[in-house]
Amino acid sequence: MSLQDQFQQAQAESKNLPERPDNMTLLKIYALFKQGSVGDVQGERPGFTDMVGRAKYDAWAALQGTAQEDAQQQYIDLIEELKG
Known part of the structure; x- marks a missing residue:
């Protein structure tokens, strides 16, 4: 399975985590997803x-x-960790 496939699978799995992560973890998930899918921060x-x-922009x-x-792999690892 390619890294891109794993990234997309982790994205789907992120919607079905056993419990809602705290706000700092949610920001990390958001930032890693954006960096992994878009690249460096854009916009104002x-x-x-x-x-x-x-907060999302800053993260x-x-x-x-x-x-x-690297961001995709960190995202995959974080989602796997949160799945338990």
Whole structure:
């Protein structure tokens, strides 16, 4: 199974985790997914009034420079860990 296939499978499995991860873990999942699927952060940082959008942007921006394949593997590993 290719890394891309594993990444897509982990994406599907992320919707059926046994319990909802805490907010910091959710941000990590989001950031790794975006880095793995899109690459480095894009667009403007959301304004101060959009706290959730800003946190998501910052989490993604923290991974800037991480290779897409590395982010995909980290995403797969994290989802596997959360599945228990």
